[in-house]
Amino acid sequence: MKASAPPKSESFKLSMLLSDTRYRGTSLQVITFIIFVAVFFWLVDNTIKNLALLGKDVSFNFLFLRAGYDINQRLIPYTSDSTHGRAAFVGILNTLLVALVGCLFATILGLFVGILRLSKNWLVAKLMSIYIEGFRNVPVLLWIVMIFALLTEFTPAPKAFKGADPQATMLLFDSIAITNRGTYFPAPIFGEGSFWLLLSFILSVIIVIFIRKNANKQKKETGKSFPTFWISVLIIILPTLGFYFLLGKPISLEYPYLKGFNFKDGIHLRNSFLALTLALALYTSAFIAEIVRAGILAISKGQSEAAASLGLRPNKIMNLIILPQALRIIVPPLISNYLNLTKNSSLAIAVGYMDVRGTLGGITLNQTGRELESMLLLMGFYLCVSLLISSVINYYNRSFQIVVR
Amino acid sequence: MSKIAFVQKNKIPPSPAPISEVGVIGWLKQNLFSSWFNTLLTLLSIYFIFIILKDFIPWAWGGHWDTKSLRECLDLNPDVACFSVLTARWKQLLFGLYPAEEYWRPTVTFILLIFSIIPILFPKYFRFFWFSIIYPGLAIWLLWGGSIWSVGIVYIGFFLGVLLFILLLRNITKNMVITGISSILFVILFFIFFSNYLVKNLDIIIPISLPPVESLKMGGFTLSLIVGITGIVASFPIGILLALGRQSNLPIIKMICVGFIEFIRGVPLITLLFVASVLLNYFLPPGTNFDIVLRVIIMVTLFSAAYMAEVIRGGLAGLPLGQHEASSSLGLTYWQSQRLVIMPQALKISIPGIVNTFIGLFKDTTLVSIISLRDPVGLASTIRADQTWNGIYWELYVAIGLMFFVVCFGMSQYSQYLERKLKTDK
Known part of the structure; x- marks a missing residue:
């Protein structure tokens, strides 16, 4: 038998750049790259020409100029004499505030609704499906304006609280007033000695964490569980309460009260903030509820049956078997819903809440006429937030995913 | 035998379950x-x-349906709904500022829309698919008006291109690349040199035209549907390409796709819409000014394409690696294996996500009200600014919410039907 001669190496032809798989990848990439660069330069060239036509330049100096407009809700000191940069920062903080509070409420509500939807009670399960479908299938913008209308049109004016026989009364022992100008809550006042109180509270929390860790360790070594729940409750409550009275009640509440035509003191939450946060939280909670439900349903029934046959009690099955596995499925989409909520908070403009889009991308943009720079900064901010959140998801996935091989 | 005292010979009929249990x-x-x-x-x-x-x-x-103003409603009975605003303004909510004598055009467009999506939704009627291909052009002509040939010429151009492709492939060469490139070149040349001439002549020979309606006149639910459906149709193929690009092992293509997806997903849609309405003029050659509705459609499409890409990538990642390996060991090329093996499975897994993206896109069309286009939510504030209806809230919002709910809920129900139908395991 004759060994076949090695195939003659073909000479390179130009058409092989497209037809030969060895070269096709590279040539495709080169073509794409050239088109990409060409389009990019075309866009930049157009922008430069347009800017030159309008007599504008690209400069971020406007951030250091006087803003000259007021922001009604601010977490840091700000006046109309502050700079545009500071206004943008106030806006960023407002955005983050809405996002934070919204995520918190959405998670709690979503967890609640998602678990109730799995309830064996037919009526409750149906009610929760109506809630979920109702919120998921109507645009969030509509929810925002609806809740805003509810808060401004159907709540009493502050003057309705006036007089001996008022039309409206405050809730919860005269502490919360819901008016068409916003809702007033009692504000905590930190008096002398509150530092020590807080310190004792933090210390007791640290002790509890330590005890729990120890109990866990003991359980892993000996198999005996050590009841920690009531002990931790006692450790957290008792010293704090003791110090509270020993130090002479350092923290007190400042109640809102009616003065003239408006409420004074207390924490004032504006309707714009409330409507935005509430609408975003309700809307997102419907999505979270579905995620929670899917996560719990994804754990096969065999898991809980196996746990039950090992003799675990129902709440232990939930805590030790179902939840740890379900969380692995729930957490990544949950976090990406937080991201959606943060991005949806840019709809604040519909109710006049001054978030970063309202300050940097709204009034600052209009006043200075620097559309390009403002939009770049705005997009940069949102990109940073989203990259941060997606890196959290990736980190979570890396550290909690089941390792197969 | 006799030791047994008692034997039950006949079967005792089962007694009914207790009344408290059934x-x-x-x-x-x-x-x-x-x-x-x-x-x-x-x-x-x-x-x-x-x-x-x-x-x-x-x-x-007990709501009122036929009063003239909100004042009148409140005088009659302030505790019930005043749906008269819908009676008075429903045309506006549906059609925006579209000229009243031309209302039949969007109406016909939507009726035809139903016929055009039936072949896609239900494979039983797939033989009517040709209508789904004609429909986009027909809809554009009906809605925007003008001469039928300015839309028809696009179809003529592509038809000739396809014809040329088939003829070349049959008679001259079997090489797909050469025939493809030459057909594309032909289509481009056709549009650059012949189309204007042809449109003018066809207009003279067979003049069929409708009075043109400019984009800013469109509004209401019509606008939502235009933006939503165009976005849905266009974002799907772009999303698939982006997902494939992101999975690809060609680093430059992968980088471009990842950059695009992450950028679009990282910013809120509303900033993109602002870019469309404010900034886009900076990026285009000086003096260009194209239709605002078209700009919005492009932005919405890009936005949902990025989301679509991530959903489809999830589906692709869900497929076992063996599927890729098996299809290449059968000798299928990259595109063949994608078309015949990978995509059908990956798309099936990602149906819920895809439909969710569609629903999200349709709901997001309300955001155009923020760049002052007149979609239903924007119209609601216009109507409320009117003296006669100043102070009305719920009736309008409930009606608008209901319209969106019906469409979105319908989509999610269809996706569940599709999932059940395509389920091959169990």
Whole structure:
């Protein structure tokens, strides 16, 4: 038998750049790259020409100029004499505030609704499906304006609280007033000695964490569980309460009260903030509820049956078997819903809440006429937030995913 | 035998289940009152339903439908709904500022829309697919008006291109690349050199035209549907390409795709819409100014394409690696294996996500009200700014919400039907 001669190496032809798989990848990439660069330069060239036509330049100096407009809700000191940069920062903080509070409420509500939807009670399960479908299938913008209308049109004016026989009364022992100008809550006042109180509270929390860790360790070594729940409750409550009275009640509440035509003191939450946060939280909670439900349903029934046959009690099955596995499925989409909520908070403009889009991308943009720079900064901010959140998801996935091989 | 004292010879008929365990009572007991906690939940839910319906039913049931203004409603009975605003303005909510004598055009467009999506939704009617291909052009012509040939020429151009492709492939060469490139070149040349000339002549020979309507006149639910459906149709193929690009092992293509997806997903749609309305003029050659609705459609499409890409990538990642390996070991090329093996499975897994993206896109069309286009939400504020209806809220919002709910809920129901139908395991 004759060994076949090695195939003659073909000479390179130009058409092989497209037809030969060895070269096709590279040539495709080169073509794409050239088109990409060409389009990019075309866009930049157009922008430069347009800017030159309008007599504008690209400069971020406007951030250091006087803003000259007021922001009604601010977490840091700000006046109309502050700079545009500071206004943008106030806006960023407002955005983050809405996002934070919204995520918190959405998670709690979503967890609640998602678990109730799995309830064996037919009526409750149906009610929760109506809630979920109702919120998921109507645009969030509509929810925002609806809740805003509810808060401004159907709540009493502050003057309705006036007089001996008022039309409206405050809730919860005269502490919360819901008016068409916003809702007033009692504000905590930190008096002398509150530092020590807080310190004792933090210390007791640290002790509890330590005890729990120890109990866990003991359980892993000996198999005996050590009841920690009531002990931790006692450790957290008792010293704090003791110090509270020993130090002479350092923290007190400042109640809102009616003065003239408006409420004074207390924490004032504006309707714009409330409507935005509430609408975003309700809307997102419907999505979270579905995620929670899917996560719990994804754990096969065999898991809980196996746990039950090992003799675990129902709440232990939930805590030790179902939840740890379900969380692995729930957490990544949950976090990406937080991201959606943060991005949806840019709809604040519909109710006049001054978030970063309202300050940097709204009034600052209009006043200075620097559309390009403002939009770049705005997009940069949102990109940073989203990259941060997606890196959290990736980190979570890396550290909690089941390792197969 | 005789030791057995008693033998039951005939079968005792089974006695009926206790009345408390079957029928309505049994169902109630099992589903609503199985434990004290369940009973509590049931009672709470009933109470909750009661307080909502107690106010809502009289409000909606006794609503006025034919008053002239909100004032009149309030004079008659302030506690019930004033749906007269819908009676008076429903045309605006549906069509925006579209000229009244031309209302039949969007109406016909939507009726035809139903016919055009049936072949896609239900494979039974796939033989009518040609209508789905004609429909986009027909819809554009009906909605924007003008000469039929300015839309028709696009179809003629592509038709000739396809014809040329087939002829070349049959008669001259089997090489797909050469025939493809030459057909594309032909189409481009056709559009650059012949189309204007042809449109003018066809216009003279067979003049069919409708009065043109400019984009800013469009509004209401028509606008939502235009933006939503165009976005849905266009974002799907772009999303697939982006997902494939992201999975590809060609680093430059992968980088471009990842950059695009992450950028679009990282910023809110509303900033992109602002770019469309404010900034886009900076990026285009000086003096260009193209249709605002088209700009919005492009942005919405890009936005949902990025989301679509991530959903499809999830589906692709869900497929076992063996599928890729098996299809290449059968000798399929990259595109063949994608088309015949990978995509059908990956798309099937990602149906819920895809439909969710569609629903999200359709809901996001309301954001155009923020760049002052007149979609239903934007129109609601326009109507409320009117003296006659100043102060009306719920009637409008409930109606708009209901319109969106019907469309979105319908989509999600269809996706569940599709999932059941395509389920091959179990």
